[in-house]
Amino acid sequence: MDLRENADDRSFRDEVRSFLEDSLAGEFAAVRNRGGPGDEHALFEERLAWERHLGAHGWTCVGWPKEHGGRGLSLWRQVVFLEEYARARGPGRVGHIGEGLLGPTVIAFGSPEQQRRFLPPILAGTELWCQGYSEPNAGSDLANIATSAALDGDDWVIRGQKVWTSLAHWADWCFVLARTSPAQDGTARHAGISYLLVPMRQDGVEVRPIVQLTGDSEFNEVFFDGARTAAENVVGAVGDGWGVAMGTLSFERGASTLGQQLNFRNELDAIVAAARRTGTVDDPVVRERVARAHIGLEIMRLTALRTLAGSEAGALRPEALIGKLYWATFHRGLGELAMDVLGADAMATENPALQRLFLFSRADTIYAGSNQIQRNIIGERALGLPKRPSE
Numbered sequence: 001m002d003l004r005e006n007a008d009d010r011s012f013r014d015e016v017r018s019f020l021e022d023s024l025a026g027e028f029a030a031v032r033n034r035g036g037p038g039d040e041h042a043l044f045e046e047r048l049a050w051e052r053h054l055g056a057h058g059w060t061c062v063g064w065p066k067e068h069g070g071r072g073l074s075l076w077r078q079v080v081f082l083e084e085y086a087r088a089r090g091p092g093r094v095g096h097i098g099e100g101l102l103g104p105t106v107i108a109f110g111s112p113e114q115q116r117r118f119l120p121p122i123l124a125g126t127e128l129w130c131q132g133y134s135e136p137n138a139g140s141d142l143a144n145i146a147t148s149a150a151l152d153g154d155d156w157v158i159r160g161q162k163v164w165t166s167l168a169h170w171a172d173w174c175f176v177l178a179r180t181s182p183a184q185d186g187t188a189r190h191a192g193i194s195y196l197l198v199p200m201r202q203d204g205v206e207v208r209p210i211v212q213l214t215g216d217s218e219f220n221e222v223f224f225d226g227a228r229t230a231a232e233n234v235v236g237a238v239g240d241g242w243g244v245a246m247g248t249l250s251f252e253r254g255a256s257t258l259g260q261q262l263n264f265r266n267e268l269d270a271i272v273a274a275a276r277r278t279g280t281v282d283d284p285v286v287r288e289r290v291a292r293a294h295i296g297l298e299i300m301r302l303t304a305l306r307t308l309a310g311s312e313a314g315a316l317r318p319e320a321l322i323g324k325l326y327w328a329t330f331h332r333g334l335g336e337l338a339m340d341v342l343g344a345d346a347m348a349t350e351n352p353a354l355q356r357l358f359l360f361s362r363a364d365t366i367y368a369g370s371n372q373i374q375r376n377i378i379g380e381r382a383l384g385l386p387k388r389p390s391e
């Protein structure tokens, strides 16, 4: 793949840039740079309106195939879109779980009826999703889930508890991993799990917020106590949801994380401005750490380009496996640098964005696969090392 921008690419970049600049100048000026991890509580209604504005102009789900309502953009153009979005300081997207996780899953594994039912509201920003995987005894060891679903007439009836469910308090729907037949020993534990689409706004679903370090609540406990969903709302075959669930995770670890380094660049710029303000810019140790952060950003960009250059027909290469481990560790370090640059001022309330960066980035090395799990994945899938012994 030739990654040099040609005239068509440049005019695409210009089109994205002018749409975002125009849109974020007027009625949506207030949402600029708000939302996203650590700031999700901010301006929800306004950001929901923004999501619908993007949808109305065809700027949601830009990587989805055209036949499913997307723009069918190549990976490279998706990165251009994300870069311009970050450059314009577009707000954190309230629809990102539907766009990035559930939508691609329904496109890859869903029936035509499911595609017709569930994709258009994600494109339009009228239905929001959350991810019901983790449970108190099933995080890294996801196959240990205990939530169950049993058929009762034309409905599945779901019982169990999910935890850390991001944005469940806003979601209209949840994609839930549930056991539809009992757990077995060994690798067969993966069998008997189904991938259910469950409406959130019903009796039998209780969402309890969990307060985070930041003082806000972006994730929740979700209790299913006799919640129902229609029998046909299973993605893939009944009892065969594990492969579908892994497909969703590959989307999470794939294209959606490319291009995010411009958000990190904005944060590094804010740290440099703070270092100038506080005088720590003259400290040689701070200068070196800032330089290292700059280099880290360049490494991320070059790795993204290398991944794209080697990818064919949208498939991600093994290099993509290092992305999560690298960016999560980098970002956690960036939060620590922000605090060291601010010194005692870090505790003052006029630094909320940098405080949030520090506090929320502690989670980066945990969610979407912890650093230890990422190393296992790299060892087994990229380097071909022997699999770790199963429990």
Ligand SMILES: Cc1cc2nc3c(=O)[nH]c(=O)nc-3n(C[C@H](O)[C@H](O)[C@H](O)COP(=O)(O)OP(=O)(O)OC[C@H]3O[C@@H](n4cnc5c(N)ncnc54)[C@H](O)[C@@H]3O)c2cc1C
Residues within 6 Å of the ligand: 130, 131, 132, 133, 134, 135, 136, 138, 139, 140, 141, 163, 164, 165, 166, 167, 219, 363, 366, 367, 368, 369, 370, 371, 372, 373, 376
């Ligand atoms: C901000 C945030 C948002 C989240 N959002 C969602 C969401 O929307 N939906 C959802 O379903 N989940 C969500 N999660 C949950 C997330 O997926 C889990 O936290 C993650 O999978 C780790 O699971 P755990 O917390 O149970 O930790 P555990 O799996 O109990 O891990 C504890 C520690 O042991 C290590 N460890 C575990 N197994 C191994 C192993 N085999 N080899 C080496 N080390 C190991 C881990 O790396 C970790 O350090 C979210 C988490 C966070 C922090």
